[in-house]
Amino acid sequence: MKNKTIKYISLITLILVSNFFVKAQNKVTQKPITIASQGNFSAGGSVIKSEGVFDPLKPWNVSQGGQTRHGDHADVFYQISVKSKKLSMIFLHGYGQSRRSWQTTADGREGFSNIFLRKGYSVYLVDQPGRGEAGQTTKPGQISGTPDDQTWFTQFRIGLYPKFNEGVQFPKDSTSMDQFFRMMTPNTGNIDEATIVNAMSSVMDKSGNGILFTHSAGGSPGWKTAIKNEKIKAVVAYEPGGFTFPEGEEPEGNRGGKGVPMNEFMKLTKIPIVVYYGDYIPTEETNAASLNFWKNVLTTARQWAKIVNSHGGDVTIVHLPELGIKGNTHFLMSDLNNVEVAELLSKWLKEKGLDK
Amino acid sequence: MKNKTIKYISLITLILVSNFFVKAQNKVTQKPITIASQGNFSAGGSVIKSEGVFDPLKPWNVSQGGQTRHGDHADVFYQISVKSKKLSMIFLHGYGQSRRSWQTTADGREGFSNIFLRKGYSVYLVDQPGRGEAGQTTKPGQISGTPDDQTWFTQFRIGLYPKFNEGVQFPKDSTSMDQFFRMMTPNTGNIDEATIVNAMSSVMDKSGNGILFTHSAGGSPGWKTAIKNEKIKAVVAYEPGGFTFPEGEEPEGNRGGKGVPMNEFMKLTKIPIVVYYGDYIPTEETNAASLNFWKNVLTTARQWAKIVNSHGGDVTIVHLPELGIKGNTHFLMSDLNNVEVAELLSKWLKEKGLDK
Numbered sequence: 001m002k003n004k005t006i007k008y009i010s011l012i013t014l015i016l017v018s019n020f021f022v023k024a025q026n027k028v029t030q031k032p033i034t035i036a037s038q039g040n041f042s043a044g045g046s047v048i049k050s051e052g053v054f055d056p057l058k059p060w061n062v063s064q065g066g067q068t069r070h071g072d073h074a075d076v077f078y079q080i081s082v083k084s085k086k087l088s089m090i091f092l093h094g095y096g097q098s099r100r101s102w103q104t105t106a107d108g109r110e111g112f113s114n115i116f117l118r119k120g121y122s123v124y125l126v127d128q129p130g131r132g133e134a135g136q137t138t139k140p141g142q143i144s145g146t147p148d149d150q151t152w153f154t155q156f157r158i159g160l161y162p163k164f165n166e167g168v169q170f171p172k173d174s175t176s177m178d179q180f181f182r183m184m185t186p187n188t189g190n191i192d193e194a195t196i197v198n199a200m201s202s203v204m205d206k207s208g209n210g211i212l213f214t215h216s217a218g219g220s221p222g223w224k225t226a227i228k229n230e231k232i233k234a235v236v237a238y239e240p241g242g243f244t245f246p247e248g249e250e251p252e253g254n255r256g257g258k259g260v261p262m263n264e265f266m267k268l269t270k271i272p273i274v275v276y277y278g279d280y281i282p283t284e285e286t287n288a289a290s291l292n293f294w295k296n297v298l299t300t301a302r303q304w305a306k307i308v309n310s311h312g313g314d315v316t317i318v319h320l321p322e323l324g325i326k327g328n329t330h331f332l333m334s335d336l337n338n339v340e341v342a343e344l345l346s347k348w349l350k351e352k353g354l355d356k
Numbered sequence: 357m358k359n360k361t362i363k364y365i366s367l368i369t370l371i372l373v374s375n376f377f378v379k380a381q382n383k384v385t386q387k388p389i390t391i392a393s394q395g396n397f398s399a400g401g402s403v404i405k406s407e408g409v410f411d412p413l414k415p416w417n418v419s420q421g422g423q424t425r426h427g428d429h430a431d432v433f434y435q436i437s438v439k440s441k442k443l444s445m446i447f448l449h450g451y452g453q454s455r456r457s458w459q460t461t462a463d464g465r466e467g468f469s470n471i472f473l474r475k476g477y478s479v480y481l482v483d484q485p486g487r488g489e490a491g492q493t494t495k496p497g498q499i500s501g502t503p504d505d506q507t508w509f510t511q512f513r514i515g516l517y518p519k520f521n522e523g524v525q526f527p528k529d530s531t532s533m534d535q536f537f538r539m540m541t542p543n544t545g546n547i548d549e550a551t552i553v554n555a556m557s558s559v560m561d562k563s564g565n566g567i568l569f570t571h572s573a574g575g576s577p578g579w580k581t582a583i584k585n586e587k588i589k590a591v592v593a594y595e596p597g598g599f600t601f602p603e604g605e606e607p608e609g610n611r612g613g614k615g616v617p618m619n620e621f622m623k624l625t626k627i628p629i630v631v632y633y634g635d636y637i638p639t640e641e642t643n644a645a646s647l648n649f650w651k652n653v654l655t656t657a658r659q660w661a662k663i664v665n666s667h668g669g670d671v672t673i674v675h676l677p678e679l680g681i682k683g684n685t686h687f688l689m690s691d692l693n694n695v696e697v698a699e700l701l702s703k704w705l706k707e708k709g710l711d712k
Contacts, residue, residue, distance in 0.1 A: 030393065032390045032391060033390070033392075033394065034388045034389070034390045035390075035391070036386070036389075037466075038470065039459065039460045039464060039466065040456045040460040041460070041464060041535060042534075042535055045538060048503055049503060050502070054506045054517060056510050056515075056516035056517045056644070057643055057644050057645060058645055059506065059510035059517070059645060060507060060511075060645065062502050062503075062504050062507055063502075066506070067503040067504055067505055067507065068505045068537070069502070069503035069505060070505060070534060070537035071538075073538050075456070075538075077433075077459070082388050098491075100396050100431070100489055103395065103396050104395045104396040104397070108395060108397060110395065111395075114395070127489070131491075132488055132489040132491065133454045133483070133488040133489060134538075135487075135488065135541030135542050135544070136538060137499075137501070138501060139501060140499035140500065140542065141499065142497075142498050143493075143496035143497065143498075143499070143545065144496065145404075145425065145493070145495060145545075146406070146418050146419075146423075146425070147404055147405060147406040147418075147421075147425035148418050148423055149423055149424045149425060149426060150410045150412070150422070150424065151415045151418055151423065154412050154415035155416075159412075160412035160413065161410060161412045161415070162412075163412070178398075179398055181426035182398035182401060182426045182427075182429050182492060184426075184492050185489055185491030185492050186491050186492060186496065186544060188499055188541075188542060189499065189501075287413055288412070288413050289413060289414050289416065290412075
């Protein structure tokens with residue numbers, strides 16, 4: 001009986017102590033963020049002009065012409081760390097998303113920009129041309145209003161809607177789902193990849209040397225920006241959908257567009273690159289179109305890494321389940337285990353000497 | 357001769373000392389910003405559904421229906437001050453703008469959110485439904501691509517394009533002008549005022565008690581939100597374009613829409629309100645349509661203040677040139693003298709006991 005009581009007390013002590021550590025950890029995460037400065041700027045873009053003469057006394061006669069429209073730029077929100085690391089982090093979102101992908105999570109926890117700001121990195125968060133606060137474009141278009149939330153839920157490997165994937169690292173409560181769907185924001189114009197690459201290169205000119213982060217559809221313009229601008233000293237790509245191959249070596253189905261001349265491609269061999277993929281990517285064809293899509297992407301990623309590395313490059317493809325990290329959706333950087341995903345990256349940054 | 361030398365030395369000392377103070381002041385502005393937490397959320401909005409059945413195995417068959425679209429919400433970026441004041445500041449932008457209006461200036465100085473964050477206020481920066489990162493709407497539309505930068509330059513009283521107003525508190529260099537034009541971002545859908553008011557009221561439910569800041573076209577939904585949500589404890593309106601009158605008392609040309617029942621209007625008499633207008637607003641009709649527009653708005657503002665105050669309200673209309681503060685455009689909060697404009701507001705906040 002006495003032993004039993006002691007056991008109970010031990011158990012209670014253990015619970016209290018664990019609880020204390022959990023609280024202590026929460027408190028650590030709640031340490032203030034100290035930033036030297038923060039602000040916004042636009043980078044890159046173009047200007048169109050209308051024929052005619054502008055009459056400043058009748059400024060609303062827009063049809064009279066003689067005016068300009070500035071558009072197609074990237075919009076950047078930056079936060080500079082006190083005693084900042086040498087390399088900044090530049091974040092480019094994926095399809096249908098904005099910089100918010102990197103700032104927060106569906107259930108309101110801290111996103112990657114906060115996590116790495118706390119580690120002393122300065123962050124530059126981009127809305128690409130024609131997205132979010134970079135909405136002004138020179139070739140605007142019609143926005144579709146077709147309901148498609150369930151398409152994205154499924155494509156992003158949260159589950160096969162309405163089913164959540166088993167063990168998925170994604171909050172299932174209705175408030176989080178509501179917040180998640182509302183993170184989608186449409187293209188405001190017809191923006192091609194070259195426009196995004198030009199704007200991203202201008203972002204790098206303003207940010208200075210840095211590590212480019214891309215997510216999903218941001219991957220493809222990301223590789224091209226790394227080729228174009230030497231200020232990119234490393235690329236961290238979360239689930240890129242397409243890759244930049246040497247001309248003529250593009251595999252079938254690659255979503256990264258036409259290849260580039262070998263001398264340009266070779267620039268990708270000069271910087272360390274890490275590419276991460278989450279869970280629920282099958283190795284064999286299934287009956288689910290979304291899963292087959294990702295199977296093909298991961299296959300292409302491995303082919304691409306092989307070619308870059310065969311030319312002297314330093315690409316690491318990380319398929320998280322192979323490291324025992326399970327349940328990740330397409331949104332690795334905001335999934336429930338995003339702190340673990342960030343820690344994994346921190347190790348890689350350290351290994352490559354990018355964390356000075 | 358000796359006296360003259362001393363005078364010169366005094367003058368040099370004075371210059372050096374002033375210079376030192378200027379530098380010291382710059383240094384003070386450069387003190388790190390310490391924030392307890394920051395993040396993003398959506399507030400309010402609606403959901404539409406398409407008829408049909410969604411097939412998760414073919415998620416791209418959008419025309420098959422059975423899906424939702426979440427839209428019409430506000431998107432909020434917040435930063436919580438360490439030892440925050442009791443009242444937060446909630447910022448709503450004007451026409452064609454996003455929250456960036458409040459975050460920075462055309463020439464990259466600190467905007468109001470930084471200035472007041474440094475004073476210990478927590479800030480909530482809104483992109484209204486169908487604008488910026490709140491781009492997803494349930495009634496999306498066609499975006500116009502007509503060049504109209506010069507319309508806005510003129511309407512915003514920077515000058516009668518291409519002429520800058522004499523003594524204007526606006527940077528004239530081409531980089532700043534480029535940045536200014538690129539702050540414009542279009543409506544992504546057909547959003548009515550009620551939708552903005554509903555979303556803003558949901559923002560207040562999340563922010564808690566606060567001071568609502570509005571700019572320009574944000575003014576009109578701002579008054580209606582203050583009527584709807586008691587968490588708004590004061591309104592600071594920079595150049596609101598329209599006002600909420602009691603039903604039947606709307607003056608001709610008021611851009612604030614139909615009046616509201618007297619019992620609703622009376623809610624505006626329960627909180628302190630301050631309204632600021634800048635320079636270049638004529639007292640008589642001119643040959644410039646943009647200036648006449650603002651003349652009429654200021655006249656309406658004064659009529660409105662009179663009615664609110666006659667019912668026991670506390671509205672102050674401040675026309676800056678009357679205080680000797682000259683050269684302000686429509687963008688008082690980001691003009692070259694925005695620190696002075698902020699200081700003026702700080703005095704009012706203190707006077708009304710809103711700075712605790």
